[in-house]
Amino acid sequence: MxxxxxxxxxxxxxxxxxxxxxxxxxxxxxxxxxxxxxxxxxxxxxxxxxxxxxxxxxxxxxxxxxxxxxxxxxxxxxxxxxxxxxxxxxxxxxxxxxxxxxxxxxxxxxxxxxxxxxxxxxxxxxMPLDDFRAQTKSWKVFRIRDFAALGTRYESSTTATILKWLEITTKRAMVVVSKDGFIDWSWSSKPLLKSGVYFRAKQETIPIPDKSLAAKGPSEISIDGEWLPEGVWADQEEVFETALFSDFHNQTISLLIYPNTPPGYQR
Ligand SMILES: [Zn+2]
Structure with missing residues (x-):
């Protein structure tokens, strides 16, 4: 149509x-x-x-x-x-x-x-799926800035673009939106959810980790992203984070990429 x-x-x-x-x-x-x-x-x-x-x-x-x-x-x-x-x-x-x-x-x-x-x-x-898949197919690294650029292509919000990807990706990934140092809401991809990783921010007050990029504020690292060691976002896993600091309602958006294999599966 x-x-x-x-x-x-x-x-x-x-x-x-x-x-x-x-x-x-x-x-x-x-x-x-x-x-x-x-x-x-x-x-x-x-x-x-x-x-x-x-x-x-x-x-x-x-x-x-x-x-x-x-x-x-x-x-x-x-x-x-x-x-x-x-x-x-x-x-x-x-x-x-x-x-x-x-x-x-x-x-x-x-x-x-x-x-x-x-x-x-x-x-x-x-964001029709055929085009969305074609646009993201060759991506090796997943950073917020690339989703923001995709948001410009579709004239959609960055968050909606990330949520669309989380719906279809086979990666273990999550978006975390925080405000004043606390998680406002988060959304996990299905593979991440299956491995038991999610935040219950509606039920509990959860501060963002001190050593996260979200807590450190805007910098080049927050744009390019960084693998953060075990103990920052996850007890037993490194997590790759990029963060976007928005003036809109003082929100911070973090995109977290977890290793493909959950820790319990490592031999
Ligand atoms: Zn409505």
Whole structure:
């Protein structure tokens, strides 16, 4: 659908212009209930986006993103998430769905089925798997800066790009988002999870390790990455970390790559 759409509008395959796709696609496929407004909105509070029924013409819809968002990738991901709600959930919506920052990273279906569905939709819309695999296939080292560059290709957020990779990789890897020295949330790849490595940051207060790059602050090493010895991120394993320090909500993102073989398997 998108390939045809982009050809018809003379657009490049990437990045996906979600605002345009939302309006044109809904108008042609659901002409009785189109999306007629895509706009930034000054949300007070913590909302990042919303799908809203037109109060005057209730069959029409608007999708909004937080106009305080400065990154194009975050805006585009938010719009894609709201388009997901429109396509999947609009029949269930009375007036509007408002989505928080937490909703935007809910990949865990236990958190909320509708939110994780909207995120999955956004992820596949912005970063189709065939292209995503082709882009990352030859990578030998996994650093945040390369995911940030991929985020620019797809106009998706760096975090969403890393989460996409964690979904499909055979590596033992994890993203850790921290704030004020404590883990806010983390996500492990399936192979890492299988070897029993994860943080329960929702249940416990977990400080980031003193000797981690995340704790040391921005430097060239945090960009290039470093193998940190046993006892920093893991008791029995070295871990390769790169870290990104974001002004946005003072977040620090660490990408952790663990050895392919968990320690219990070593002979
Ligand atoms: Zn949502």
């Amino acid at each position: 998108l390939t045809a759409f982009n050809a018809a509008h003379g657009l490049d395959r990437f990045p996906i212009n979600v605002g345009l796709v939302a309006q044109e696609y809904s108008k042609s496929v659901f002409p009785d209930e189109p999306i007629t407004l895509v706009e930034g909105k000054n949300f007070t509070g913590s909302f990042e986006g919303a799908l809203v029924r037109n109060p005057i013409k209730p069959k029409e819809w608007g999708i909004f993103y937080n106009s305080g968002l400065s990154s194009k990738g975050r805006i585009n991901f938010t719009l894609a998430h709201e388009l997901g709600h429109y396509l999947l959930h609009r029949a269930l919506v009375i007036n509007e769905i408002s989505c928080s920052k937490t909703d935007m990273r809910a990949w865990d279906s236990e958190y909320g089925k509708m939110e994780s569905e909207a995120n999955e939709f956004a992820s596949f819309l912005l």
